[in-house]
Amino acid sequence: MSPEVPEAASAEKQKEMEDKVTSPEKAEEATLKARYPHLGQKPRGSDFLRKRLQKGQKDFDSGEYSMAKAQMKNKQLPTAAPSKTEVTGDHIPTPQDLPQRKPSLVASKPAD
Amino acid sequence: MAGAGGGGCPSGGNDLQWCFSQVKGAVDEDVAEADVISTVEFSHSGDLLATGDKGGRVVIFQREQENKSRPHSRGEYNVYSTFQSHEPEFDYLKSLEIEEKINKIRWLPRQSAARFLLSTNDDLRINLWHLEITDRSFNIVDIKPANMEELTEVITAAEFHPHQCNVLVYSSSKGTIRLCDMRSSALCDRHSKLFEEPGDPSSRSFFSEIISSVSDVKFSHSGRYMMTRDYLSVKVWDLNMESRPVETHQVHEYLRSKLCSLYENDCIFDKFECCWNGSDSAIMTGSYNNFFRMFDRTTWRDVTLEASRENSKPRASLKPRRVCAGGKRKKDEVSVDSLDFSKKILHTAWHPAENIIAVAATNNLYIFQDKAN
Numbered sequence: 001m002s003p004e005v006p007e008a009a010s011a012e013k014q015k016e017m018e019d020k021v022t023s024p025e026k027a028e029e030a031t032l033k034a035r036y037p038h039l040g041q042k043p044r045g046s047d048f049l050r051k052r053l054q055k056g057q058k059d060f061d062s063g064e065y066s067m068a069k070a071q072m073k074n075k076q077l078p079t080a081a082p083s084k085t086e087v088t089g090d091h092i093p094t095p096q097d098l099p100q101r102k103p104s105l106v107a108s109k110p111a112d
Numbered sequence: 113m114a115g116a117g118g119g120g121c122p123s124g125g126n127d128l129q130w131c132f133s134q135v136k137g138a139v140d141e142d143v144a145e146a147d148v149i150s151t152v153e154f155s156h157s158g159d160l161l162a163t164g165d166k167g168g169r170v171v172i173f174q175r176e177q178e179n180k181s182r183p184h185s186r187g188e189y190n191v192y193s194t195f196q197s198h199e200p201e202f203d204y205l206k207s208l209e210i211e212e213k214i215n216k217i218r219w220l221p222r223q224s225a226a227r228f229l230l231s232t233n234d235d236l237r238i239n240l241w242h243l244e245i246t247d248r249s250f251n252i253v254d255i256k257p258a259n260m261e262e263l264t265e266v267i268t269a270a271e272f273h274p275h276q277c278n279v280l281v282y283s284s285s286k287g288t289i290r291l292c293d294m295r296s297s298a299l300c301d302r303h304s305k306l307f308e309e310p311g312d313p314s315s316r317s318f319f320s321e322i323i324s325s326v327s328d329v330k331f332s333h334s335g336r337y338m339m340t341r342d343y344l345s346v347k348v349w350d351l352n353m354e355s356r357p358v359e360t361h362q363v364h365e366y367l368r369s370k371l372c373s374l375y376e377n378d379c380i381f382d383k384f385e386c387c388w389n390g391s392d393s394a395i396m397t398g399s400y401n402n403f404f405r406m407f408d409r410t411t412w413r414d415v416t417l418e419a420s421r422e423n424s425k426p427r428a429s430l431k432p433r434r435v436c437a438g439g440k441r442k443k444d445e446v447s448v449d450s451l452d453f454s455k456k457i458l459h460t461a462w463h464p465a466e467n468i469i470a471v472a473a474t475n476n477l478y479i480f481q482d483k484a485n
Binding site: 024025026027031032033037 | 300315317318319320331368370371375
């Protein structure tokens with residue numbers, strides 16, 4: 001084995017160790033990748049948006065809903081195809097589309 | 113910038129001594145989702161204080177005038193009005209809950225030409241509404257790509273300039289802020305100015321973009337500056353300089369070595385707000401463990417305070433809190449590992465003229481005053 005290989009390898013390892021010491025952020029990244037080996041090099045697209053879409057959260061926007069209703073008049077608003085899990089783009093969530101939540105939230109208590 | 117809580121000064125700068133004044137809300141440990149406060153805002157005079165919650169309810173508090181029979185009640189905020197902001201007609205099916213949380217409350221000046229409001233409920237569009245016309249709005253920003261797969265950035269906050277009604281800013285999940293002038297074009301997809309601090313490519317990590325996402329943007333009262341809040345810091349920008357902020361204040365830098373856990377428990381996506389005091393000499397923002405931070409821009413001193421029921425005796429002084437980032441924990445310091453991440457202060461407000469602050473801690477609203485008040 002040529003003398004350069006172990007040197008190069010140890011220089012790289014040295015840099016990695018230095019990175020962890022000087023950058024807590026990089027150390028945290030290493031921890032994350034150790035726990036989730038299939039995670040990409042960097043978040044694809046907007047990570048928080050992706051997480052949000054995965055959760056299937058659909059926001060009911062009363063402004064958009066009433067505007068869409070006004071435009072559609074008598075027509076029905078387009079409903080999401082059964083296979084669609086993401087509500088984005090043209091589709092405007094209607095009350096029917098939203099996932100059923102837990103039974104009634106406790107009513108807000110009046111402030112003292 | 114020193115960030116580990118408590119820059120050694122006992123008060124919020126300018127020799128202020130913050131004291132407990134009032135707390136509103138239930139004491140129960142078990143907090144209903146609907147009761148979580150989602151916005152806090154003083155009116156322009158400071159005589160009214162409004163809160164909105166996740167259940168769509170608005171509570172307005174009014175400051176008491178002098179009352180000889182109850183001398184201590186002067187200056188107290190008491191309930192003036194409360195109403196359900198979202199109409200029950202949207203509640204179609206009885207068993208269906210529709211989340212209509214109050215995102216923001218904005219007070220309108222009593223006599224003003226300001227009859228417009230911006231709405232950014234959507235991640236991709238900003239609409240301009242005329243208050244008297246409710247069936248249509250102007251779309252002024254639309255960043256939805258033709259192909260949703262190409263989506264890489266969303267709008268996170270937007271605000272009108274306090275004096276120039278044609279100017280607005282909006283921030284993004286990538287840490288950029290765009291300033292738009294509605295006079296130059298109806299559709300403000302092209303910005304007049306782009307504020308962005310260049311990152312250091314060598315220190316870039318998986319978390320870099322997420323923590324650079326701007327969760328709040330606020331103009332100074334003067335209109336010369338704006339402040340942005342990202343996950344770990346607050347930055348003050350001069351509107352005349354796009355290349356970098358003029359000030360950066362570390363809120364809780366000790367969390368940088370906890371980013372992995374904070375990503376796993378979603379806390380890294382928490383949206384903290386920030387606010388200016390009336391004279392723009394100080395700024396405030398929240399943190400975890402019911403801590404909140406104040407930065408004095410003139411003395412460059414900062415302090416960490418806590419909103420807790422334990423310290424809620426009338427006129428009790430707030431003691432500065434300190435977080436121990438590592439090494440030996442001193443007496444009265446709180447170690448990073450014992451911070452309660454479920455106790456987050458996302459919303460705070462500062463009275464426009466006096467040293468009175470309102471701090472929302474989940475379902476409770478704390479009001480603190482300077483002793484001299």
